[in-house]
Amino acid sequence: MAAPAMLLLVAAGLALCVALLWLRRRPAGPEGARGRVCVAVLGDLGRSPRMQYHALALARHGHGVTLLGFLSTKPHSDILCNEKIHIVSVSELKVLQVGPKIFQYITKVIAQAIQLFYTMLKIDRPSYILLQNPPGLPSIAVTWMVCLVRRSKLIIDWHNYGYTVMSLIHGKSHPIVQIAEWYEKLFGRLSDYNFCVTNAMKEDLQMNCNIKTDSERPDVEKSAFTELDIRNGNVTQVKERPALLISSTSWTEDEDFSILLKALEDYEEYVSDGIKLPSLVCVITGKGPLKKHYNRLIDKMHFKHIQICTPWLEAEDYPVLLGSADLGVCLHKSSSGLDLPMKVVDMFGCCLPVCAVHFQCLYELVKHDENGLIFRDSNELAEQLKMLLLEFPTAESKLYTFRRMLRASKQLRWDESWEQAVLPVFRNKS
Template identity: 65%
Template sequence: MALCMRLQSVLLAVVSALLLLLLGPGCGLLPAVCGLAAWAWLRLRAPGAAGRRRVCVLVLGDVGRSPRMLNHSLSLARNGFWVTLLGYPGAKPHQDVLNNDKINIVYITEIMTGMKFGSKIFQYVVKIFVQTLQICYTLLKIDAPSYMFLQNPPGLPAIAVTWAVCLLRGSKFIIDWHNYGYTIMSLTHGDRHPVVQIAKWYEHFFGKLSDSNLCVTEAMKEDLRENWNIKSEFVPSDFERTAFTELNISTGNVTPIEGRPALLLSSTSWTEDEDFSILLKALEEYEGFITSGITLPSLVCAITGKGPLQDFYNRLINKMNFKYVRICTLWLEAEDYPVLLGSGDLGVCLHKSTSGLDLPMKVVDMFGCCLPVCAIDFQCLHELVKHEENGLIFKSSHDLAGQLKLLFTDFKNEKSTLGIFKRNLKESKMVQWDENWDGTVLPLLAASN
């Protein structure tokens, strides 16, 4: 608390100094008066008795495609908090969120996305500046919350701005670490690019200023502690089982073999951290198995999602000449997605963590629908996918093709390898979000009151 008050004093002094420089030395006490007036206004808007049950949840991304932050919002509301959920519009959030009287969604307009002039660095700087103003304006406009939850990444400029607003408004700042933003940037620019190095310093410096931290894996918890000197609490993502009914997917022009086609499912944001050429090459090899006389079912591969590389991969898919395999790309609302997963035979995950420390939510969703998974290998994947127990882990397209061959051989037989994986998922003790959240996050909120 003493540190917080010292930092508040520093901010007030900086504001006063800036006003003095702008207005000149002859203005007397005007800068100090203005600074103190602004300070008083903000403190009057700090959370009072009613505000102690008010929380802001911020994600600088598509609200509807941020399931973990939606789960935080639902858990907060279930425990009697009034939630303001801030983020960009896009996918429709789950109906449970829309119907909850304690959750108010406030959308932030996403601008600067089509700016064509200037260098990429200039465009990025302008975007950060505009986002800073947007976040400041939005966070200062809403009623002062007692806590602010922020999803990271993306954390630039959200971490620093949210911390500063929390400081001014007397709110507690909580970061939920999904990954490291600078590692995602390195996909485009490389590890040694100045922008990536600045982003790493920024994330490291401002990340330590939060009051509490949550994270998605045990590996990330350990990395935050050892390399960032940040204490965090591990909160597993939602594994709750989802009820579903069968969903019919058109087989299109796929040539049927005896019985129905197998249904292979994947979901993606069509970004650089997922290489779908691996899946396409594996499907080509699977087609080759059938044409060579190996007894396998025809295959329908449904890929859900939206993103920047979708058109690129759609062009590749359209050029492929399959007889026994059909690939379709589609977009589903939140309520329909688990229906599709529950109707599938096998899931494929191509998410390869930039930090090696996060887990793919798509696998969490698939396991929640008792759908076994083939997933590409990375550092902490074993926390989620147990090789030869609830799925298989692969390293190449050739590995994946071999796994598809293994799992789709006699795939409708409950005693097959795929059937055993499904039974293991049904019998496993799934992580319950509500129970874990109440035991981990709720005590953090109570302790900071």
């Protein structure tokens, strides 16, 4: 490791020791702090719907909530208007563009750790800190130290593994990825309670990380969205109207949108060959590092029967679009194979049929040919689009059949599922 990086580590360690000694002399805080929860994510709050749902559910059950994270995107208006929820912004730090890459990365991690530690010490003392992972480096270790000092309980909500996300960029054998794996498993064991999103992740946490999840129903990934009445009106019966296809993404390496673009090229050929299919309006929402790359590819495509747009929607507008759409497409491929795409959950909440790309535990959410379709490549997706949209928008179409099945299925709403799986931890383990 470079000498400057070592000096930074030593300085950060000394500063941390001083802060710990000072804080241990402070009183624990007022009795009224009991029940306060800090919901934290070292990421964009506006693009962290599950953590926003947690904050709203906690506030609804009488807890004061500090919602902590980046404010790159505006959170939902329900968050902004809730008097029990106090938003604390953390600055999103950029990597230094000087020195070796390892030095740049270490410098950023140290700076983030110091900033996060300082910010968490300034907020009202929480009884619990509910932390999203990933990203967990350095947030898990920092949050654990804060909990140690402030006598709070650490709860980790495992969405995925951070080291598997990093491996998409650096490769599994990269030293940074291996260090991140060791770190995540070590500090993950120091949490007081844990939630996760799939049974597969629950088993993996237990077997490979020796981490036990506290929820008897780890699949608390239920949607807060509902179907709009617009589909029951005349718009569904309008002949010759285009079909609205929706996909959402973070534009990252775990979603290959070239699959969708190739399938759309095949779909265009089907229509040009005389197959009676509707025109498509394809809306791909989201922000992320690969958006410019895919926009350049889209700009080079010249369709007669397909329009593609890639807007960013505010939190209030996204469920309206889902509730108005005809078909959803999910290209999320879990880096670990153990998490579930929230976008599919929200689509199902709107009774929106979904085509989703295959990965290891997707079967826990999407049942092929029951509540959706699973594809493995662009050819399968193109065939599914053709099959679903034949006879669109009539009630005889396969798409309408899937929608009818989703309406008939009795799915727990987010509130009901959260009260069963999450609330007992805050009620019975204070």
